[in-house]
Amino acid sequence: MTQSANRSGTVERTGTAVLPWGANGFFGMMPIIVGIGFAVLLHFVLPKSIGPYYSRIVTDVGIAIILAVSLNIVNGLTGQFSIGHAGFMTLGGYVAAFVTYYVSSILWESTTRHGGFLGSGEWLFLFSCIIGGIVTAIAGYVVGLPSLRLRGDYLAIVTLGFGEIIRVILQQTGKVIDPEAVKSATWSQIIPPPVGGAVGFDGVPKYTNLFWVYTIMAITLVVAYRLKSSSVGRAMISVREDEIAAQAMGVNISREKVRSFVIAAFFAGVGGGLYAHEPGVIISPNDAGFQRSFDYVIMTVLGGRGSISGVVIAAAILTALPEFLRDFAEYRLIVYALLLIIMMLVRPQGLLGIHEIWNLRRKPKSPPIAEEVK
Amino acid sequence: MTHFRFQGPRRIIAVMVAAAMSLAMTGCQESGSTASDEILIGHFASLTGSEATFGQSTDNGIKLAVDEINEAGGIHGKKVRLVTLDDKGDAREAGTAVTRLVTKDGVVAVLGEVASKLSLAGAPICQENGVPMISPSSTNPKVTKVGDMIFRVCFIDPFQGAVCARFARESDRIKATKAAILTDQASPYSVGLQEEFEKAFTAMGGTIVSKQTYNAGDQDFSAQLTAIRGADPEVVFVPGYYTDVGNIAIQARTLGLTKPLLGGDGWDSVKLGEIAGANINGCFYSNHYSHEDPNPKVQDFIRKYAERHKQTPDGLAALGYDAARILFEAMQRTPNVDGKSLAAELSKTSGFEGVTGKISIDAERNAVKSAVILEMKDGNPTYVSTIQPGE
Numbered sequence: 038m039t040q041s042a043n044r045s046g047t048v049e050r051t052g053t054a055v056l057p058w059g060a061n062g063f064f065g066m067m068p069i070i071v072g073i074g075f076a077v078l079l080h081f082v083l084p085k086s087i088g089p090y091y092s093r094i095v096t097d098v099g100i101a102i103i104l105a106v107s108l109n110i111v112n113g114l115t116g117q118f119s120i121g122h123a124g125f126m127t128l129g130g131y132v133a134a135f136v137t138y139y140v141s142s143i144l145w146e147s148t149t150r151h152g153g154f155l156g157s158g159e160w161l162f163l164f165s166c167i168i169g170g171i172v173t174a175i176a177g178y179v180v181g182l183p184s185l186r187l188r189g190d191y192l193a194i195v196t197l198g199f200g201e202i203i204r205v206i207l208q209q210t211g212k213v214i215d216p217e218a219v220k221s222a223t224w225s226q227i228i229p230p231p232v233g234g235a236v237g238f239d240g241v242p243k244y245t246n247l248f249w250v251y252t253i254m255a256i257t258l259v260v261a262y263r264l265k266s267s268s269v270g271r272a273m274i275s276v277r278e279d280e281i282a283a284q285a286m287g288v289n290i291s292r293e294k295v296r297s298f299v300i301a302a303f304f305a306g307v308g309g310g311l312y313a314h315e316p317g318v319i320i321s322p323n324d325a326g327f328q329r330s331f332d333y334v335i336m337t338v339l340g341g342r343g344s345i346s347g348v349v350i351a352a353a354i355l356t357a358l359p360e361f362l363r364d365f366a367e368y369r370l371i372v373y374a375l376l377l378i379i380m381m382l383v384r385p386q387g388l389l390g391i392h393e394i395w396n397l398r399r400k401p402k403s404p405p406i407a408e409e410v411k
Numbered sequence: 412m413t414h415f416r417f418q419g420p421r422r423i424i425a426v427m428v429a430a431a432m433s434l435a436m437t438g439c440q441e442s443g444s445t446a447s448d449e450i451l452i453g454h455f456a457s458l459t460g461s462e463a464t465f466g467q468s469t470d471n472g473i474k475l476a477v478d479e480i481n482e483a484g485g486i487h488g489k490k491v492r493l494v495t496l497d498d499k500g501d502a503r504e505a506g507t508a509v510t511r512l513v514t515k516d517g518v519v520a521v522l523g524e525v526a527s528k529l530s531l532a533g534a535p536i537c538q539e540n541g542v543p544m545i546s547p548s549s550t551n552p553k554v555t556k557v558g559d560m561i562f563r564v565c566f567i568d569p570f571q572g573a574v575c576a577r578f579a580r581e582s583d584r585i586k587a588t589k590a591a592i593l594t595d596q597a598s599p600y601s602v603g604l605q606e607e608f609e610k611a612f613t614a615m616g617g618t619i620v621s622k623q624t625y626n627a628g629d630q631d632f633s634a635q636l637t638a639i640r641g642a643d644p645e646v647v648f649v650p651g652y653y654t655d656v657g658n659i660a661i662q663a664r665t666l667g668l669t670k671p672l673l674g675g676d677g678w679d680s681v682k683l684g685e686i687a688g689a690n691i692n693g694c695f696y697s698n699h700y701s702h703e704d705p706n707p708k709v710q711d712f713i714r715k716y717a718e719r720h721k722q723t724p725d726g727l728a729a730l731g732y733d734a735a736r737i738l739f740e741a742m743q744r745t746p747n748v749d750g751k752s753l754a755a756e757l758s759k760t761s762g763f764e765g766v767t768g769k770i771s772i773d774a775e776r777n778a779v780k781s782a783v784i785l786e787m788k789d790g791n792p793t794y795v796s797t798i799q800p801g802e
Binding site (some may be wrong): 088089090091093094097204205208209234235236237239243312315316317318319321322323359360363369370 | 459496497499502503504505506507509510511514515528531532533535536539551553596597598599601602603626
């Protein structure tokens with residue numbers, strides 16, 4: 038209990054408990070409603086004001102935030118070192134793309150965009166992203182199991198292996214069936230799953246837009262934040278800080294570890310669904326490789342262990358930075374790497390350490406008890 | 412105590428404001444304004460990453476063509492300016508780079524990419540925005556199927572696969588009935604070429620005795636090569652990229668596999684000879700052009716390229732040069748340089764005398780042209796034969 042955030046969280050809950058149930062629920066949903074409003078605003082204002090290129094970067098930032106914040110639940114909150122997050126993302130992306138592509142083919146006999154803003158196509162897209170998330174969560178459970186016995190480097194290798202397995206399995210998949218031919222597909226075309234093999238899943242309908250990315254981002258942030266300040270999150274933090282002490286306090290360590298993997302994998306899968314449906318992206322097995330996993334690990338490390346706002350800022354900076362270093366032409370990745378090194382040297386604990394951005398002005402080391410007495 | 416109630420939402424808003432602000436800070440640059448005395452063309456290429464020489468060679472070829480056209484007075488009195496963006500061989504970056512070129516920089520046409528996967532990522536954006544795109548060297552048939560704005564100046568995989576198969580089957584140098592295949596299973600280029608080779612080779616009465624796979628970047632190929640050696644093929648088809656092919660050649664010779672290796676245009680890099688040394692001697696690959704071709708057009712290009720970039724151009728440089736020149740020619744034919752009329756002019760290209768052969772654009776916006784077979788001798792590719800389309 039080192040953070041003051043929890044205390045105010047408790048206060049909030051006792052405060053609202055007096056209100057009738059409906060109002061309580063309404064205020065509970067408040068952040069998500071605000072987030073959706075924000076997403077609608079972005080969706081309708083941004084492309085017109087800053088153009089498609091910058092809107093695209095903003096979209097990429099949103100997806101990166103979803104993935105980095107979800108990885109932070111495992112790496113930052115629970116302290117398990119996972120470097121297979123891109124594996125989860127790609128698995129979710131493929132499942133979601135599979136559902137959208139083939140359901141569109143069967144329902145509408147084409148894979149072009151169906152319906153406008155919030156039209157039937159977009160609801161199918163949301164549905165398939167959630168399916169992707171659920172399948173990935175199951176995979177997260179499977180990967181979480183070995184983490185009961187492993188820690189540190191060994192667990193990292195297991196998660197790395199998971200990403201590689203996903204990558205190699207996806208390379209062995211079959212050719213994508215044309216939308217017109219889906220209904221007459223034979224078994225030999227369906228097994229192995231027709232998702233394109235090494236070429237990548239081409240022809241996925243492109244539904245991802247700012248609205249969906251930022252709506253899902255808002256949900257991810259709210260869940261991550263509520264989780265962090267809940268008893269479950271506290272248990273996860275205790276696992277991170279000292280497993281033996283946590284166990285002595287009655288925390289079921291293995292349950293917390295697996296739980297963190299499942300939650301993180303779910304959001305990674307949904308984020309992967311958004312990625313697979315983004316215009317100008319072809320999801321391919323290589324996306325599951327450790328290179329992309331490391332991008333997200335860097336975001337969480339740079340943001341600070343367990344600091345949601347820190348990770349959000351780091352994800353935004355690291356996604357946008359390579360684009361704004363284009364003036365350096367072929368040297369931009371060297372400059373990018375150099376900036377990373379400098380940032381890590383200057384802030385080894387991450388941008389915000391374990392704090393959230395709104396806690397920074399308080400004295401970081403003040404004992405929580407003192408304030409409570411006051 | 413009620414004022415605490417909004418703290419949850421307020422925090423979420425704070426996060427979002429923080430995110431929005433960090434974006435806004437970087438996002439408030441003004442979009443580039445185009446001077447009216449310039450024609451902007453874009454090029455997206457892998458200037459960094461594992462296939463960096465592809466992007467760099469192509470870019471050098473395009474730069475040469477741009478310099479030439481500007482020295483000759485430009486197009487309709489306007490200078491041509493090239494904007495090259497790096498995509499580090501990543502599909503998402505390629506999509507972003509093309510979005511920037513067509514919507515922010517406002518280019519009239521886009522050149523690129525070498526790798527088919529990256530062309531496929533960029534092509535829908537060009538198509539949607541009505542900007543013609545010419546891929547200099549993406550050989551996957553799907554690329555130009557994206558739409559009527561997408562062209563290419565190279566041959567496609569089915570042709571290249573057939574060329575390799577015919578050479579393996581009929582050339583006096585090999586006359587193989589048994590072939591083994593070693594494919595990079597992660598590369599669409601490699602898998603596509605392998606399928607076409609297999610189809611053509613078996614259709615001509617040959618048999619595939621062994622099919623092995625590797626992943627780009629692998630260091631140890633001994634398991635696959637031992638299996639291939641056991642199957643005793645007369646030729647080993649390796650449709651990969653030069654870095655892996657170099658390593659494969661070294662390990663094949665170490666294992667005593669002396670049969671020639673055969674490959675496609677992915678081999679085409681000066682680095683191949685540097686990596687493999689003498690081990691690659693006696694191996695063949697199909698390519699877009701040979702720098703030994705006595706055709707004055709070719710020799711002229713090689714001289715000019717060597718003057719500007721201090722090296723011998725590879726096939727990708729020649730294709731970049733041809734792609735840019737075909738684009739400029741189409742621009743010169745049409746009085747108004749906009750996407751639609753430019754695409755219409757491009758599709759009329761016929762019998763263009765390029766460095767990489769006589770190029771005609773067919774109804775599918777693919778180039779109809781010849782291929783050459785090269786043999787590696789002392790680390791350098793030397794000309795063996797030319798194979799015409801439809802032969």
